[in-house]
Amino acid sequence: xxxxxxxxxxxxxxxxxxxxxxxxxxxxxxxxxxxxPGADIVSSxxxxxxxxxxxxxxxxxxxxxxxxxxxxxxxxxxxxxxxSSKGYKEADFYAxxxxxxxxxxxxxYWWDGNEAFRYFSSPxxxxxxxxxxxxxxxxxxxxxxxxxxxNTFFLGKENKKEDGKNSYSTYIEAAYPLTVNGxxxxxxxxxxxxxxxxxxxxxxxxxxxxxxxxKSIKISxxxxxxxxxxxxxxxxTEDINFVFGITIK
Numbered sequence: 317x318x319x320x321x322x323x324x325x326x327x328x329x330x331x332x333x334x335x336x337x338x339x340x341x342x343x344x345x346x347x348x349x350x351x352x353p354g355a356d357i358v359s360s361x362x363x364x365x366x367x368x369x370x371x372x373x374x375x376x377x378x379x380x381x382x383x384x385x386x387x388x389x390x391x392x393x394x395x396x397x398x399x400s401s402k403g404y405k406e407a408d409f410y411a412x413x414x415x416x417x418x419x420x421x422x423x424x425y426w427w428d429g430n431e432a433f434r435y436f437s438s439p440x441x442x443x444x445x446x447x448x449x450x451x452x453x454x455x456x457x458x459x460x461x462x463x464x465x466x467n468t469f470f471l472g473k474e475n476k477k478e479d480g481k482n483s484y485s486t487y488i489e490a491a492y493p494l495t496v497n498g499x500x501x502x503x504x505x506x507x508x509x510x511x512x513x514x515x516x517x518x519x520x521x522x523x524x525x526x527x528x529x530x531k532s533i534k535i536s537x538x539x540x541x542x543x544x545x546x547x548x549x550x551x552x553t554e555d556i557n558f559v560f561g562i563t564i565k
Contacts, residue, residue, distance in 0.1 A: 353377040354565035361391055361404070362557045364487050364506055365524030365550035366515065368427075369393040369404035385412045403430040421451040425472075447472035447514075463491045469514055477513060485514035489524065502528040508552075521552040 355375040361368045371394040378387040386409075393404040405427070412421035426435060428445035435445075453465035468486045469475045477483050489506035506524040508517045515523055528546040535541050542563040549556045 348381060350380045351377070352380070352565070354563060356561050356563050358559055358561035360557055360559050361393070362546070362548050362559055364489075364515070365526075365548060365552070365555075367555065367557055368406075372404070383414050385414075386410075387412070405430050405432075407435075417455045417457075419451075419453045421453075423449045423451065425449065445473075447474060461493060465489050465491075475513055477511075483511060483513045485512035486510065487512075487515065487523070498531070500530040502526070502530075504528075515552075517552055523550050523552045525549045525551065 353376070355373060358372050358374060360370050361372040361374070369391065372391050373394060374389065374391045376387065376389045378385055380386075389406075389408045389410070391404065391406040395403050407426050408423055410421055410423040412419055414420075425447040426445050427447075428434065432445065437445075447469055448471040449467055449469045451465060451467040453463055455461055455463045466486070466488050468484055470482070470484060475483055475485055486509055487506055488509060489504055491502060491504035494501050494503075504524065504526045505522065507520060507522045508515050509520055511518050515521075517523065526546055526548045528544060530542060530544040532540040532542045542565075544561050544563070546559045546561075547556070548559060
């Protein structure tokens, strides 16, 4: 019964988020709502150290008002046959609130893939595929802008252990930005503190060590094209990925 209530609350929150995103553009002229749409095109999709898919298109849109943000983010792999059930498809919605360098976010992940056709299924009628995660992030003052984040999944079938108990899959990361010769760099390291069904780890494991670089290429007087390159290693699986991408906004 509790799971059913949580599921319908989740759908209600998702519907409210979608309505807010759709109505935000109409309210922009008479409020301070900021709309930010765009998309990344990447050579491969790597998330927290694990490769999820090959070359992908990843659209996004956010609607921000004061310290509150509603956002949508998705990913589809680039394939000759987009209807293939083997193709990767993800659709995520989130709400976040930030104040005094502290931010809190709740994200609804859905990555069932193409032809799943069960986005609105309840747990009683089948596997819905939704995963809910709570995140807390804090950025230190500008003199040393290190960002520390804690991310824990608290609802979802993929988060269950074999005995049916919640594994509360958690990912903790430290990230530091810097600029060298006009190029924005980011160094990040993340780990799982205990067993995780989402990340496939047993106990404490580093899953993500990343060095990223971003630069904008000037196309015209009014348009610049941001490009980025990330070297990502996963010590837990001894994997490495080199990701190149462009951002269109």
